[in-house]
Amino acid sequence: MMQESGTEVTSNGPANQSGAANGEGVPREGRPKSATPSVDVTAVDLLNLQQHQALQVARQILLQQQQQHQQQQSQQNLGRKSPKASEKQQSLQVPVSVAMMTPQVITPQQMQQILQQQVLSPQQLQVLLQQQQALMLQQQQLQEFYKKQQETLHLQLLQQQQQHAGSKQSKEQVSAQQLAFQQQLLQVQQAQQQHLLNLQRQGLLTIQPGQTSLPLHSLTQGMIPAELQQLWKEVTNAHVKEEHNHSSNNGHRGLDLSSPAPPKNAIINQHASTNGQYMSHKREVSTLEEPSHNSHPLYGHGVCKWPGCEAVFDDFQSFLKHLNNEHALDDRSTAQCRVQMQVVQQLELQLAKDKERLQAMMTHLHVKSTEPKATPQPLNLVSSVTLSKSAPEASPPLSLPQTPTTPTAPLTPLSQTHSVITANSLHGVGPIRRRYSEKYNMPISPDLSQNKEFYMNADVRPPFTYASLIRQAILESPEKQLTLNEIYNWFTRMFAYFRRNAATWKNAVRHNLSLHKCFVRVENVKGAVWTVDEIEFQKRRPQKISGVPFAPTFPCISAL
DNA sequence: GGTAAGCTAAACACTC
DNA sequence: GGAGTGTTTAGCTTAC
Numbered sequence: 001m002m003q004e005s006g007t008e009v010t011s012n013g014p015a016n017q018s019g020a021a022n023g024e025g026v027p028r029e030g031r032p033k034s035a036t037p038s039v040d041v042t043a044v045d046l047l048n049l050q051q052h053q054a055l056q057v058a059r060q061i062l063l064q065q066q067q068q069h070q071q072q073q074s075q076q077n078l079g080r081k082s083p084k085a086s087e088k089q090q091s092l093q094v095p096v097s098v099a100m101m102t103p104q105v106i107t108p109q110q111m112q113q114i115l116q117q118q119v120l121s122p123q124q125l126q127v128l129l130q131q132q133q134a135l136m137l138q139q140q141q142l143q144e145f146y147k148k149q150q151e152t153l154h155l156q157l158l159q160q161q162q163q164h165a166g167s168k169q170s171k172e173q174v175s176a177q178q179l180a181f182q183q184q185l186l187q188v189q190q191a192q193q194q195h196l197l198n199l200q201r202q203g204l205l206t207i208q209p210g211q212t213s214l215p216l217h218s219l220t221q222g223m224i225p226a227e228l229q230q231l232w233k234e235v236t237n238a239h240v241k242e243e244h245n246h247s248s249n250n251g252h253r254g255l256d257l258s259s260p261a262p263p264k265n266a267i268i269n270q271h272a273s274t275n276g277q278y279m280s281h282k283r284e285v286s287t288l289e290e291p292s293h294n295s296h297p298l299y300g301h302g303v304c305k306w307p308g309c310e311a312v313f314d315d316f317q318s319f320l321k322h323l324n325n326e327h328a329l330d331d332r333s334t335a336q337c338r339v340q341m342q343v344v345q346q347l348e349l350q351l352a353k354d355k356e357r358l359q360a361m362m363t364h365l366h367v368k369s370t371e372p373k374a375t376p377q378p379l380n381l382v383s384s385v386t387l388s389k390s391a392p393e394a395s396p397p398l399s400l401p402q403t404p405t406t407p408t409a410p411l412t413p414l415s416q417t418h419s420v421i422t423a424n425s426l427h428g429v430g431p432i433r434r435r436y437s438e439k440y441n442m443p444i445s446p447d448l449s450q451n452k453e454f455y456m457n458a459d460v461r462p463p464f465t466y467a468s469l470i471r472q473a474i475l476e477s478p479e480k481q482l483t484l485n486e487i488y489n490w491f492t493r494m495f496a497y498f499r500r501n502a503a504t505w506k507n508a509v510r511h512n513l514s515l516h517k518c519f520v521r522v523e524n525v526k527g528a529v530w531t532v533d534e535i536e537f538q539k540r541r542p543q544k545i546s547g548v549p550f551a552p553t554f555p556c557i558s559a560l
Numbered sequence: 561g562g563t564a565a566g567c568t569a570a571a572c573a574c575t576c
Numbered sequence: 577g578g579a580g581t582g583t584t585t586a587g588c589t590t591a592c
Contacts, residue, residue, distance in 0.1 A: 465567090466566080484581065484582085485580085485581095503569095504567090504568065504569080505567095507568075507569070507570085508566095508567065508569095510581070510583085511567085511568085511569095511582095511583085511584090512566090513581095513582080513583095514582060514583050515566095515583090527581095528582085
């Protein structure tokens with residue numbers, strides 16, 4: 001029933017408030033909790049989105065080409081030039097959204113956390129890294145392709161504008177351009193397939209048994225053949241309409257992946273040429289089969305890597321010849337391509353699942369992370385070694401009062417780098433869920449200051465008690481007093497975790513404010529404000545070192 | 561096993 | 577009446 005009253009962070013919709021209260025995503029004691037809808041975008045989603053985006057952009061480009069072509073014709077018929085030619089030209093510069101091209105990757109910071117946690121084996125980490133690299137490679141390839149495609153189309157359109165409209169040369173150029181575009185689309189997809197296939201062969205990805213075929217919806221979701229075919233038909237049909245008397249003998253079959261009759265002449269030639277220029281995006285035929293490269297994703301160790309082929313060749317030229325002859329754009333190749341697309345899609349699904357699993361593992365480890373029993377200091381290994389009950393001489397935290405009876409071992413005595421989850425913090429300990437903020441009655445400001453950015457962005461529950469957080473919020477205020485709403489705002493501002501489950505933690509805040517004597521409610525002009533009775537706060541905890549309070553559902557992220 | 565501390569959930573009252 | 581605030585209680589977990 002509680003709603004967000006905060007004014008600074010109001011992006012949490014009601015859906016966010018209904019998330020898992022424990023930060024574990026699992027309701028406790030079977031309490032009814034509505035599941036928090038996942039907003040994570042899987043790699044498959046992104047890939048599909050990218051493909052869809054690419055096709056939309058391509059369709060837009062080609063349709064605009066047609067429009068411009070028609071416009072040029074009409075202009076010539078009218079004998080005048082359109083003043084909006086430049087506008088059209090500009091409109092063709094379809095921006096490539098980098099965000100759309102960005103796959104879901106693990107940030108270096110997260111990877112560093114994984115590495116330092118050492119919860120994964122080196123092999124697992126390597127797999128993760130390679131998966132990330134694969135995604136990044138795909139991203140780069142797509143970006144490069146789209147960029148070059150735009151540039152090329154733009155240049156050609158400029159040339160078209162300079163040419164006399166309606167000339168046969170212009171039409172042929174547009175056709176060739178469409179063919180080249182079609183081929184490049186296929187090549188990009190093949191590159192993705194090959195890359196994922198390589199991952200699979202390296203054992204990084206596996207196809208689950210019984211999932212060799214994809215359901216129909218996944219095909220339509222991937223929409224690679226259908227969309228290409230449709231795109232091609234749209235373009236070719238328009239041209240057929242333009243070219244009145246060429247429809248019968250043109251032989252355009254489009255990218256008919258199911259058609260037994262392969263496109264002839266230009267298509268085959270284009271295919272033959274582009275087959276040898278993988279990802280080079282060069283249009284010069286002379287450079288397409290440069291033997292100097294002698295590298296091709298479908299050629300390795302003298303073997304054709306086309307699925308099901310494995311033909312052996314002595315030299316690269318022979319392979320290219322074989323590739324262009326045996327794996328030209330025909331029904332067999334397109335069928336194989338389709339199968340490969342299914343394989344890739346399955347791999348992508350598997351990758352997405354594994355990434356989701358990894359994310360869940362990381363989330364789980366964040367939530368369930370523990371701290372060494374023998375090393376009560378939570379923040380890093382060095383401090384946990386040096387800090388102890390007998391080492392209270394460490395520098396006291398700034399601007400925060402300390403009672404004489406309070407050991408002043410700092411929570412983050414070392415300012416090495418960003419404190420992260422350390423390996424030791426996870427080693428050999430059970431689910432200890434103490435909150436180190438309460439250890440030695442220490443203020444939490446050192447840790448907060450060092451990890452402020454982390455807490456602000458990471459959806460990780462801070463390892464502090466509510467009381468400590470409330471106290472910190474109040475002490476950080478200029479007047480050392482805050483209204484309840486201001487406390488709420490501080491929570492949501494400082495911690496990404498508290499931007500959801502508002503009903504839970506706000507209730508807890510109120511509960512703590514009322515429960516603990518250290519929080520004093522003061523009637524103010526603008527209403528009630530809460531202050532901290534520091535003496536009461538220090539009295540709140542017994543001066544025991546080993547007897548550290550804990551929080552059952554507040555896991556201690558010991559080395560954040 | 562008892563106790564203390566903390567968290568979550570819920571109910572209730574009060575105010576605006 | 578609804579929302580926010582404040583109080584209180586109960587149940588649970590964990591550490592000592």
